[in-house]
Amino acid sequence: MDTIKYQLTDDQIPTSWYNLAADLPQLAPILHPGTGQPATVADLVGIMPKELAEQELSTEREIEIPAAVRQIYAQWRPSPLFRARRLEQALGTPARIYYKYEGGSPAGSHKPNTGIAQAFYNKEAGIRRLATETGAGQWGSSLSLAGAFFGLEVKVFMVKVSYHQKPYRRALMHTYGATCVASPSTETEAGRAILAADPDCPGSLGIATSEAIELAMNDPFTNYAGGSVLNHVALHQTVLGQEALLQLDLAEDYPDIVIGAAGGGSNLAGLAFPFLGEQLRGGRRVRVIAAEPEACPSLTKGRIAYDFGDTTGLTPLLKMHTLGHSFIPPAIHAGGLRYHGIAPLVSQALQDGLLEARAVPQTRCFEAGLTFARTEGIVPAPESTHAIRVAIDEALRLKEEGRSEAILFGLSGHGHFDLGAYERYLAGELVDEGFDQERVERALAELPTPAGS
């Protein structure tokens, strides 16, 4: 069966990012943790450049993409949109399945879309070094790539369990010239405090974020760069959905369902928000489904509350679905999804009924990943298999109902560095970690109370 690829030209790379905040007036402000008042640009510039702080708080609908950023995007953007004909045939479904593939970026995922933008603004602001966290290593390698392009040093705190599970991601960061340490590390107060309480702590994205922010707060030439969750990160990813809109035009189709894997929520936001924007301005309705891991289910099991983005409590307070900033998720292979919270924009969209969430166990995701690899040829990142699982389940439901609808999902990255996890799955060694209600209850008991509330 022929491969159908919908490819755009370089001049069709979007010229601006789409900011859903302009169309979500209910979005709660982020708060200064000390005063409990809405955070200002001045509150944020200690750890990020002014342009990004402004984007973080912006309610402008469109924000222009700098020419230098678009030029780098052109190396792999517009990214291809495929119709998954062989997968459809294998499932025997009348559904039309499309996927937007971000694995063609040099780092292998959607994350350089924001890494390049953040490095650009930091370089312009005279910053010399960026500090960040990484889970499975996708964000760390994307920022390392961006640092290499813009001549910035990059320091990555990599969640310890992933540091050992994914040695080649670590090697990729080093290859790009970055430094990478296992988190919790002994290099920061945050790391030392956690190690003192639990020397065997496997780490988490929240802990690694605390370490990176501590470094940024203590050095005027070091800034923090976030790989997800924050408004400006979701914003930068909206090139995905804008391109997909044009590509589905070429296909003379429109999605009934849009699906994305949700860790911090940025690739889902990037793919879905431009479609939701159309809907909110009177266009066609789409069902958006966030696919999250059963072991770390912030959207389906979290509480809506103001919480810290990191474990130690250094970030502004974000209103979001959260499992509690002190929750340390089990060591599932989809390391990029092991985060206690979710982007406030995605959280608000769920509260407003603009999207749904579904939690899926890791073995069923790997099963879907194998089906996808054997039909479409691309080995998906473990994170991306969550979206594939839900897409396949929806396609099978449509088969049962004898209905044809169009499904679009985000194939956020390839799994070439995750073949160890595939081998373990094939050997029958992977288990489902399940959801630990008790540990989440303990973490939720430690939610902050914003001053003045």
Ligand SMILES: *Cc1c(COP(=O)(O)O)cnc(C)c1O
């Ligand atoms: C990091 C990552 C994710 C999860 O992050 P989001 O911010 O939710 O997109 C998903 N897929 C891949 C391939 C990733 O690297």
